Amino acid sequence: xxxxxxxxxxxxxxxxxxxxxxxxxxxxxxxxxxxxxxxxxxxxxxxxxxxxxxxxxxxxxxxxxxxxxxxxxxxxxxxxxxxxxxxxxxxxxxxxxxxxxxxxxxxxxxxxxxxxxxxxxxxxxxxxxxxxxxxxxxxxxxxxxxxxxxxxxxxxxxxxxxxxxxxxxxxxxxxxxxxxxxxxxxxxxxxxxxxxxxxxxxxxxxxxxxxxxxxxxxxxxxxxxxxxxxxxxxxxxxxxxxxxxxxxxxxxxxxxxxxxxxxxxxxxxxxxx
Amino acid sequence: xxxxxxxxxxxxxxxxxxxxxxxxxxxxxxxxxxxxxxxxxxxxxxxxxxxxxxxxxxxxxxxxxxxxxxxxxxxxxxxxxxxxxxxxxxxxxxxxxxxxxxxxxxxxxxxxxxxxxxxxxxxxxxxxxxxxxxxxxxxxxxxxxxxxxxxxxxxxxxxxxxxxxxxxxxxxxxxxxxxxxxxxxxxxxxxxxxxxxxxxxxxxxxxxxxxxxxxxxxxxxxxxxxxxxxxxxxxxxxxxxxxxxxxxxxxxxxxxxxxxxxxxxxxxxxxxxxxxxxxxxxxxxxxxxxxxxxxxxxxxxxxxxxxxxxxxxxxxxxxxxxxxxxxxxxxxxxxxxxxxxxxxxxxxxxxxxxxxxxxxxxxxxxxxxxxxxxxxxxxxxxxxxxxxxxxxxxxxxxx
Numbered sequence: 001x002x003x004x005x006x007x008x009x010x011x012x013x014x015x016x017x018x019x020x021x022x023x024x025x026x027x028x029x030x031x032x033x034x035x036x037x038x039x040x041x042x043x044x045x046x047x048x049x050x051x052x053x054x055x056x057x058x059x060x061x062x063x064x065x066x067x068x069x070x071x072x073x074x075x076x077x078x079x080x081x082x083x084x085x086x087x088x089x090x091x092x093x094x095x096x097x098x099x100x101x102x103x104x105x106x107x108x109x110x111x112x113x114x115x116x117x118x119x120x121x122x123x124x125x126x127x128x129x130x131x132x133x134x135x136x137x138x139x140x141x142x143x144x145x146x147x148x149x150x151x152x153x154x155x156x157x158x159x160x161x162x163x164x165x166x167x168x169x170x171x172x173x174x175x176x177x178x179x180x181x182x183x184x185x186x187x188x189x190x191x192x193x194x195x196x197x198x199x200x201x202x203x204x205x206x207x208x209x210x211x212x213x214x215x216x217x218x219x220x221x222x223x224x225x226x227x228x229x230x231x232x233x234x235x236x237x238x239x240x241x242x243x244x245x246x247x248x249x250x251x252x253x254x255x256x257x258x259x260x261x262x263x264x265x266x267x268x269x270x271x272x273x
Numbered sequence: 274x275x276x277x278x279x280x281x282x283x284x285x286x287x288x289x290x291x292x293x294x295x296x297x298x299x300x301x302x303x304x305x306x307x308x309x310x311x312x313x314x315x316x317x318x319x320x321x322x323x324x325x326x327x328x329x330x331x332x333x334x335x336x337x338x339x340x341x342x343x344x345x346x347x348x349x350x351x352x353x354x355x356x357x358x359x360x361x362x363x364x365x366x367x368x369x370x371x372x373x374x375x376x377x378x379x380x381x382x383x384x385x386x387x388x389x390x391x392x393x394x395x396x397x398x399x400x401x402x403x404x405x406x407x408x409x410x411x412x413x414x415x416x417x418x419x420x421x422x423x424x425x426x427x428x429x430x431x432x433x434x435x436x437x438x439x440x441x442x443x444x445x446x447x448x449x450x451x452x453x454x455x456x457x458x459x460x461x462x463x464x465x466x467x468x469x470x471x472x473x474x475x476x477x478x479x480x481x482x483x484x485x486x487x488x489x490x491x492x493x494x495x496x497x498x499x500x501x502x503x504x505x506x507x508x509x510x511x512x513x514x515x516x517x518x519x520x521x522x523x524x525x526x527x528x529x530x531x532x533x534x535x536x537x538x539x540x541x542x543x544x545x546x547x548x549x550x551x552x553x554x555x556x557x558x559x560x561x562x563x564x565x566x567x568x569x570x571x572x573x574x575x576x577x578x579x580x581x582x583x584x585x586x587x588x589x590x591x592x593x594x595x596x597x598x599x600x601x602x603x604x605x606x607x608x609x610x611x612x613x614x615x616x617x618x619x620x621x622x623x624x625x626x627x628x629x630x631x632x633x634x635x636x637x638x639x640x641x642x643x644x645x646x647x648x649x650x651x652x653x654x655x656x657x658x659x660x661x662x663x664x665x666x667x668x669x670x671x672x
Contacts, residue, residue, distance in 0.1 A: 012583065012586060013587075013590065015656060018655060018656050019655075020660075029658075033578075033619050033620055033623075033659070034619050036580065036599065036608060036619075037580065038658055039658070040658040057656060057657060057658035057660070058656055058657075059578065059579065059580055059623075059657050059658055059659060060580050060583070061580050061581075061582035061583055061586075061599070062582055062586045064580070064583075065583060065656060168607065169607055
């Protein structure tokens with residue numbers, strides 16, 4: 001039994017925007033019958049590049065249907081440019097999160113969206129097929145793997161399987177996947193925050209907070225909010241139980257700051273406001 | 274709250290209230306140790322031996338000494354497979370099938386790492402085994418042949434008695450083990466006058482509680498101790514007996530033996546009613562595996578072009594419990610190895626649902642499923658991206 005959120009359950013029970021759009025402006029596809037999940041996304045876009053309608057058809061489990069359904073809701077009213085910035089994590093977040101083993105459903109949503117946008121822009125989707133395939137069982141390309149690893153800060157093989165399905169069947173590509181993870185990890189460690197734009201840094205910090213910090217604090221009835229970022233200084237405010245906790249300075253230094261240092265840069269300094 | 278319609282009896286069963294009643298005194302009243310010298314313990318030893326006799330009768334063994342109580346089907350399988358190999362250290366080859374339960378497939382994976390060679394026999398599209406393939410797989414190095422009696426996903430029965438006979442004809446020294454976890458209580462098991470050396474069962478599949486099982490070991494079969502310690506279970510499995518559960522298993526075996534006729538007629542009738550009702554009312558439903566050579570309680574149906582977990586989730590909301598061979602339900606990303614071995618096409622494979630009944634299943638429950646299932650499938654068909662394919666199936670169905 002999966003631990004699905006209320007939102008996931010609501011969306012698979014009452015999926016929004018099911019079906020085809022007649023004369024769509026763009027169609028995107030991801031997955032296949034063989035893989036066990038497949039998604040077709042239809043978009044109607046007006047002359048100002050605004051998505052006026054979005055519909056889907058999905059072959060897949062509860063979280064695949066929920067991811068597709070919530071994605072169509074997110075897309076309506078968005079410009080193509082904004083839509084192209086949607087990440088799989090945002091799809092998962094819109095559902096209040098997905099079980100780790102089901103994150104690949106949000107990745108599939110993201111892939112279908114990318115495919116639809118490419119279709120809209122008239123890009124040759126077939127060009128992507130020439131890419132190097134790492135996982136032959138599930139047809140996962142190197143660039144798809146890199147994107148998933150980078151966007152979601154994936155650090156181990158199991159995470160990569162959960163997000164992309166790559167390596168989940170015969171296991172022959174495990175070494176190749178590990179190599180990609182290590183490569184990206186090494187590259188990340190060398191990132192100098194001075195070269196990052198503020199938006200980039202804020203996004204990264206929020207990502208780390210969401211992924212590694214918030215959940216832990218919530219277990220103890222607390223939480224954290226990012227207030228501001230100035231150069232290497234990260235201003236946060238502790239909430240709930242953390243606020244009144246006598247160990248809060250400890251939490252801040254040894255956990256929050258340590259996590260941000262580990263995942264972003266050793267230069268980061270956390271200040272409570 | 275919706276009423277629960279439990280059609281997942283191959284996963285586990287309800288403890289029969291009569292079994293539970295039989296177990297009760299052995300917790301707070303008759304709690305003595307069967308090994309004790311006093312009468313208080315002695316009467317408990319008698320209860321354990323009675324249960325052993327009941328299991329013996331249920332399996333058609335010659336002697337109750339041939340029954341070893343275990344904690345589960347997995348334990349019996351491990352004890353048999355690893356024990357036989359330990360007793361035949363100079364032989365390194367095992368023969369089994371591709372459709373075994375993961376509980377034993379993982380034992381073979383482990384053994385392969387230890388240097389054993391394992392031959393996995395395939396099955397045809399109906400899930401049936403080819404005995405010629407078995408014959409050809411036997412080598413001078415073969416220590417053990419092990420296969421399931423009935424498959425947990427499809428219910429298809431393997432010809433274990435014939436296979437055992439064939440193996441012994443070629444080399445009587447090769448041991449033959451049967452994983453009968455899914456056959457017990459559904460079809461008659463009678464090891465007497467067969468060439469089967471070892472056979473394991475699990476209590477929780479036959480209305481006894483979880484945490485108890487038994488292994489039949491034919492007299493004269495050399496098997497080292499699986500748990501070393503005291504003299505319990507004739508030294509093969511040390512540890513103070515799990516008395517209440519042993520009593521429960523014995524009672525469950527006796528009841529199951531008496532209920533076999535009901536199982537083969539009434540449970541079968543309800544299963545067939547369910548199966549026929551589904552394939553006659555739902556155009557994209559197709560039975561996976563043989564419909565003849567099958568245990569009476571199981572049906573495995575592939576709903577084409579829709580996905581199994583999604584079906585289960587919707588059924589669950591209606592109070593109906595079933596299970597699926599879809600990849601999404603396991604978390605392993607891989608769909609059922611059994612259905613894959615049978616060559617079930619992907620459009621059915623991912624949407625396969627297993628319904629497994631028991632003697633507690635009622636006609637009203639089957640009628641309820643037949644009433645609500647078509648609407649669920651129609652709704653889910655509407656979400657599928659394979660509308661063209663579905664329309665084609667619909668046209669064929671109406672033709």
